[in-house]
Amino acid sequence: MIYRETGTFITSYLEDRKLFPIPFDKWAMAVFMLFMVFVVPFIASDYWLAAHLIPILAYGTAALGLNLLTGMTGQLSLGTAGFMCFGAFFTFNIMLRSPEWMNLPLAMILAGSVTGVIGIIFGLPSIRIKGFYLLVSTLAAQYFALWFFRSYPYFLNYATATVTLPDHHFDLFGIGETFNVDMASFEAKYLLSLGIVTALALFAKNLMRSATGRNFMAVRDMDIAASVIGIPVIRTKMLAFFVSCFYCGVGGALFCYAYLQVLGIRTFEMNRSFEILFMAIIGGLGSIAGSFYGTVLVYEFPILFSWAGDYIFGGAFDTAVVDNVAKIMYGILIIALLIREPGGLAALWATAKQKLRTWPFPH
Amino acid sequence: MKTKLWITGLAMATAMSATAPVMAEGEVYIPMPVYRVGPYATGGTGYFGGIIDYYTLMNMTEGGVGGMKIIWNECETNYNDQKGVECYHRQKEFQGKQALFFDPLSVGISTSLVAQGRKDKIAIIAVNHGRTEGQRGDVFPYYFMPGINTYDEHSIITAYIGELEGGMENLAGKKIVLLFHGSTYGREAVEFTHMLCEKHNCSSEAIEVPHPGNEQTSQWLKIRRSKPDYVVLRGWGVMNPVAMQTGVRMGFPISNLIGNIWSNDDGDVKPAGSSANGYQAITTHPTGRVAKVIDEIVAKLYDQGQGDLEDKSRIGSNYWNLGVMAGVIHLEAVRVAQARFGPDVNSAQVRWGFENLNLDTARLTELGANGLVPEIKTNCMDHVGGHQAKFMRWVYAETKWEVASDWIDGDVELSQAIIDAKAENAIENEGITPRDCNDPAQRDDFDV
Numbered sequence: 001m002i003y004r005e006t007g008t009f010i011t012s013y014l015e016d017r018k019l020f021p022i023p024f025d026k027w028a029m030a031v032f033m034l035f036m037v038f039v040v041p042f043i044a045s046d047y048w049l050a051a052h053l054i055p056i057l058a059y060g061t062a063a064l065g066l067n068l069l070t071g072m073t074g075q076l077s078l079g080t081a082g083f084m085c086f087g088a089f090f091t092f093n094i095m096l097r098s099p100e101w102m103n104l105p106l107a108m109i110l111a112g113s114v115t116g117v118i119g120i121i122f123g124l125p126s127i128r129i130k131g132f133y134l135l136v137s138t139l140a141a142q143y144f145a146l147w148f149f150r151s152y153p154y155f156l157n158y159a160t161a162t163v164t165l166p167d168h169h170f171d172l173f174g175i176g177e178t179f180n181v182d183m184a185s186f187e188a189k190y191l192l193s194l195g196i197v198t199a200l201a202l203f204a205k206n207l208m209r210s211a212t213g214r215n216f217m218a219v220r221d222m223d224i225a226a227s228v229i230g231i232p233v234i235r236t237k238m239l240a241f242f243v244s245c246f247y248c249g250v251g252g253a254l255f256c257y258a259y260l261q262v263l264g265i266r267t268f269e270m271n272r273s274f275e276i277l278f279m280a281i282i283g284g285l286g287s288i289a290g291s292f293y294g295t296v297l298v299y300e301f302p303i304l305f306s307w308a309g310d311y312i313f314g315g316a317f318d319t320a321v322v323d324n325v326a327k328i329m330y331g332i333l334i335i336a337l338l339i340r341e342p343g344g345l346a347a348l349w350a351t352a353k354q355k356l357r358t359w360p361f362p363h
Numbered sequence: 364m365k366t367k368l369w370i371t372g373l374a375m376a377t378a379m380s381a382t383a384p385v386m387a388e389g390e391v392y393i394p395m396p397v398y399r400v401g402p403y404a405t406g407g408t409g410y411f412g413g414i415i416d417y418y419t420l421m422n423m424t425e426g427g428v429g430g431m432k433i434i435w436n437e438c439e440t441n442y443n444d445q446k447g448v449e450c451y452h453r454q455k456e457f458q459g460k461q462a463l464f465f466d467p468l469s470v471g472i473s474t475s476l477v478a479q480g481r482k483d484k485i486a487i488i489a490v491n492h493g494r495t496e497g498q499r500g501d502v503f504p505y506y507f508m509p510g511i512n513t514y515d516e517h518s519i520i521t522a523y524i525g526e527l528e529g530g531m532e533n534l535a536g537k538k539i540v541l542l543f544h545g546s547t548y549g550r551e552a553v554e555f556t557h558m559l560c561e562k563h564n565c566s567s568e569a570i571e572v573p574h575p576g577n578e579q580t581s582q583w584l585k586i587r588r589s590k591p592d593y594v595v596l597r598g599w600g601v602m603n604p605v606a607m608q609t610g611v612r613m614g615f616p617i618s619n620l621i622g623n624i625w626s627n628d629d630g631d632v633k634p635a636g637s638s639a640n641g642y643q644a645i646t647t648h649p650t651g652r653v654a655k656v657i658d659e660i661v662a663k664l665y666d667q668g669q670g671d672l673e674d675k676s677r678i679g680s681n682y683w684n685l686g687v688m689a690g691v692i693h694l695e696a697v698r699v700a701q702a703r704f705g706p707d708v709n710s711a712q713v714r715w716g717f718e719n720l721n722l723d724t725a726r727l728t729e730l731g732a733n734g735l736v737p738e739i740k741t742n743c744m745d746h747v748g749g750h751q752a753k754f755m756r757w758v759y760a761e762t763k764w765e766v767a768s769d770w771i772d773g774d775v776e777l778s779q780a781i782i783d784a785k786a787e788n789a790i791e792n793e794g795i796t797p798r799d800c801n802d803p804a805q806r807d808d809f810d811v
Contacts (some may be wrong), residue, residue: 052449118488158787159789160496161547162494163792165793166794166795167794255770259448260475262478267546306438310436
């Protein structure tokens with residue numbers, strides 16, 4: 001009923017290749033995006049922007065990056081937080097050491113590219129080793145990043161442990177000064193993150209529909225078969241590492257700039273890599289939208305639970321009890337979800353969509 | 364059936380929900396970003412337990428602070444930076460009342476909030492730790508580290524070693540080794556240790572222990588070769604008991620191993636067993652029932668079956684005492700602000716209170732906190748204020764610390780140069796326009 005295809009006739013190849021072939025889907029997405037851009041910044045409080053939407057966008061970018069590598073190309077990685085660390089530190093250094101005209105999005109792209117090149121270096125072992133062995137070798141990236149930035153205080157501009165990122169780094173093309181807008185406000189940071197994330201997600205979506213994306217998936221499904229049919233396996237793997245680390249780098253930069261507004265090594269410890277891996281797995285490996293679903297679930301669940309605990313029991317229980325119960329519930333939820341639907345939330349959503357198509361007459 | 368169950372559950376939950384108390388006039392709100400869960404829960408339950416106990420006592424005996432009842436709510440941070448930031452944004456306003464300040468007892472959370480606190484005009488408190496350059500109140504008006512900073516800590520340790528040797532002049536020719544944790548925290552003291560030894564004509568060496576520090580044989584072999592008179596332990600977690608055990612095994616006298624402020628917990632010495640007997644460490648707040656206020660908390664709360672600690676044996680423990688100390692400092696700042704602005708103060712006014720603390724011995728005695736809290740006198744240029752600490756010695760047979768020294772002052776002059784350099788760096792890196800503390804108008808303006 002809702003996702004109805006009836007009446008939609010595809011008459012050309014161009015139409016067949018549309019991102020949203022179902023009109024309802026297209027309009028729903030358009031309304032959603034308009035809502036996110038024009039309504040959310042005005043109605044959302046600082047709390048919602050600063051503590052929910054912006055971190056979800058930053059985490060989502062990194063989860064998407066990991067998903068491109070692990071979900072699409074089948075190369076396991078535990079170096080995500082390390083690559084985020086590179087992205088964040090390089091963005092800061094580019095902003096700090098460049099002339100006036102440099103702006104944050106451009107710096108993020110440059111830093112992401114450098115991170116991508118570093119990713120290729122750490123991806124080299126993937127030529128020879130696979131699966132869990134690769135997982136262990138990507139750990140090197142994680143430890144190297146932390147060691148590197150700890151050993152060379154130049155990259156933190158000789159600050160002790162953290163740098164609070166200055167507000168003037170957020171000013172784009174002097175808009176803030178000219179129109180007297182606070183470009184470091186949460187609204188501005190949110191819109192900046194949303195813009196970057198939308199562009200990156202669109203790019204990823206289109207990449208996966210291209211020949212390159214099909215190469216990625218061929219390598220994932222069976223790299224020997226892929227090489228037999230003429231796909232350059234090594235080049236594909238390296239490209240996957242480059243693209244993935246580019247996304248992780250930008251994600252790290254967003255994490256530090258838009259979310260925490262503090263740059264420090266501690267932000268990118270090992271457990272961040274795991275967190276992002278869970279986001280990608282729960283959201284659905286190999287799905288672009290799934291990366292964001294997973295992020296929302298992993299990030300929001302504990303918060304919503306503690307909220308609900310506060311609201312329902314009004315402080316009758318210790319925060320420790322609520323927090324522990326939240327962890328138990330979260331564990332149960334994930335186990336149940338992955339048993340019922342190993343494809344993650346994205347697969348669940350796809351099933352729901354299929355059901356909606358035929359609803360209310362499924363037969 | 365399933366739906367029914369859901370609805371019943373929901374109905375029950377709604378029925379159980381207590382109606383949220385509406386903030387009345389005559390109340391001040393202080394957020395409590397606790398961590399009762401996770402690897403640092405011992406610190407969190409102790410520290411925030413101490414604060415809650417002190418606030419409860421004040422609500423009971425004095426009707427709050429300056430006639431305003433103190434209310435608080437908890438938010439669980441897990442000592443996790445992201446959760447802490449979320450808690451800050453959630454807690455900065457509660458039922459229409461603004462938070463007076465925010466004290467998360469976490470380096471990560473508090474440093475993440477330095478800039479945000481300034482924007483929201485909410486002071487971020489980090490007792491005894493934090494970014495050293497935060498001492499410069501002109502550069503960081505909304506950041507406070509009451510107590511001591513890293514440099515005070517090490518100059519006080521050097522002064523204590525001098526005391527043990529019978530005078531600072533006897534330090535000449537002695538050798539001091541700094542055994543530090545391989546992290547930013549650990550490295551922060553290296554340069555300053557060399558500076559201290561240069562000043563007192565002793566020789567110094569810094570030896571790094573990689574994180575987590577559960578194997579230190581090679582470091583202690585190195586120490587044995589260089590034959591130092593004293594080893595200063597700048598440890599963290601498991602590194603501390605291992606250092607004591609390895610040191611004793613290598614024949615180093617434990618009484619010459621001096622611990623820093625993160626190497627002074629019961630949890631650091633107990634795992635080392637008898638090796639730790641006679642180990643000395645610095646502290647700003649001696650453990651045990653060392654002040655009147657603690658006896659009062661015990662008598663009025665714990666003996667009546669109240670009190671925040673579940674395990675009564677932790678009364679007087681390191682973190683709980685630190686919490687009581689923090690509570691005393693917090694409420695004194697509120698009182699200072701109330702004295703100038705009237706009872707219903709806002710967060711910017713409380714910031715001014717933190718900047719004008721004057722906890723001298725007379726005032727501390729009045730508060731019943733003498734012996735627990737060091738003298739703290741802050742001003743526009745100095746957001747640390749204490750620069751004083753004592754030493755404790757671990758008595759293995761009685762499993763308790765005994766106070767080993769009187770209050771010792773830090774070498775503030777020597778550390779000022781490094782702090783200024785770091786503050787200059789922060790001004791440049793972070794685009795801060797500092798206040799002018801010599802200008803009385805800027806100095807006395809609470810709303811900066």
